[in-house]
Amino acid sequence: MRIAIDAMGGDRAPASVVEGAVEAAKNWSELEIILVGDEQAIKPHLSNQPSNIRVVHTEERIEADDEPVRAVRRKKGASMVMAGRMVREGEADCMISAGNTGALMTTGLLVVGRMEGVERPALAPMIPTMDGKGMLALDLGANMDAKPEHLVQYAIMGSIYREKVHSIKKPRVGLLNVGSEAQKGNELTKVVFPLLEQAPIHFIGNVESRDVLEGACDVLVCDGFAGNVMLKTLEGTAGSLFNVLKQEFTRSWLTKLGAALVMPGLKRLKQTMDYKEHGGAPLLGLNGLVIKAHGSSDGRAVFNAIRQARTALQHNLTETISAEIVRQPSGK
């Protein structure tokens, strides 16, 4: 298993990327990890280089504020683009990057390439849930507008991912909607609902966004706009509430004492809400596995993303999705 990693992508690159890679290489000797990036910057963090890590040198990189499409087209030697090219040319089985999300989606489309039969690949992050199991939501931003047939493909791809990578036997697939009845929603969801009922998945119907954190399903299907609104509301609400709690808890010595006593519980809650536990977000529907790690990934998050890639490769994720998509009427 050869995993190409964009060593220069992410807020803490290359240090945290290399740290996670070394940890993973030591842990799983069958992995061959290829760090793509500036050798000068990478080497200092590789003092104790495992034999199953090698560096492919390039000085070019995509910046966080680069315009995605232009950057991918022009910077052909950028670490992210080179990692993508390795997947396309069969030199790597998977690529991981914590860099510019838009550029990675463009790299997926233009460099790695769309899977045959898939019109729109989807970004599928895990949303933390209170039971700690998490929910895969897609699409969360690869495409802002979606047609009904795209949502059906999202459902199939997400379902296979959960089965293969997380060993969930019969993943419950829900449709993000504003009510539980079949006839609820906008034009898109009304058309999609009966299509999902016929798809080769375990469709459990509409799921309201108020039930997401409670783990109402294993795979949540939505268009990129609504999904993004949901995810950012969730993050914003949790962030705002934690901020206010912090202010309230430091108001006096009495509240500080109280806060100290309830701190273990708060920490558990914060950990439940932590994206790092769930690895990165796969881009599903490409000709190879591409994983987007969170921009602020530390070594542990990178390590988890590699673990995730390894599990997906072990279970032939991409091949299984491809076989199922081709079987569908819309995939031909």
Added chain:
Amino acid sequence: MRIAIDAMGGDRAPASVVEGAVEAAKNWSELEIILVGDEQAIKPHLSNQPSNIRVVHTEERIEADDEPVRAVRRKKGASMVMAGRMVREGEADCMISAGNTGALMTTGLLVVGRMEGVERPALAPMIPTMDGKGMLALDLGANMDAKPEHLVQYAIMGSIYREKVHSIKKPRVGLLNVGSEAQKGNELTKVVFPLLEQAPIHFIGNVESRDVLEGACDVLVCDGFAGNVMLKTLEGTAGSLFNVLKQEFTRSWLTKLGAALVMPGLKRLKQTMDYKEHGGAPLLGLNGLVIKAHGSSDGRAVFNAIRQARTALQHNLTETISAEIVRQPSGK
């Protein structure tokens, strides 16, 4: 000022409705409050009836689980429908109901009637914000799909509402979106953005849902589907977090002690998030004022909805919106 109130709508009707009405009638002698509903059920709560409250008797009512359109069409004698008819026929200046939201929107459309030039009336609740000022968001569910010109009308109506009812001089109008740049979003938001720049409002650009609770604008414009997803995510996240906190806080006597010490802060936070402080949600774009009070309204929430109606009537809200809509190219 004659305010017709659906005395039978809401989880705690008629008790809480009558309680709020009596309080308001005592407080503002210039009001004439008309309680529409079952006299037998209302009277026991009206032991001390102010002279500016009268009851219009009807036994029919719309239930919480009635199918909205059919119920409004068939139950012509229902308390909600009768209150709507009083507004249409000029016997009341405003109606308030805490009943079935779908039925109230139908009553607004079919009984009270659309304002000339308005294609889609909008439901505009206040979203609590951390600074306590709140944000008016529309549309939050009257129409699931929206065209660009609808969103422009929402913006104008919401802006006038905030100015008239909340005395905000130059309300900041934001467009719910997935990023701050003008070119972000789906097909709808991309087309709407330049139209909002030209509209007679103080448009401040895109607002991401993660900044809603922080009070990023005074009026948030969105289609009913995305808005509903946002609101329910917000409520769901806050609810889930409070639930987990409660569990954590009751884990042992030590955490209970800690919780007791931080409780005043938690209560303040809960109060900030409380819809009751902000009255009801106006249905904007109708031929008269219609206010939806929360289904679980207590007397205080009903009182606040009446206060809100009074302020809107004092400032000629409906007439001002109508004049501005007619002035717009899309309103003719």
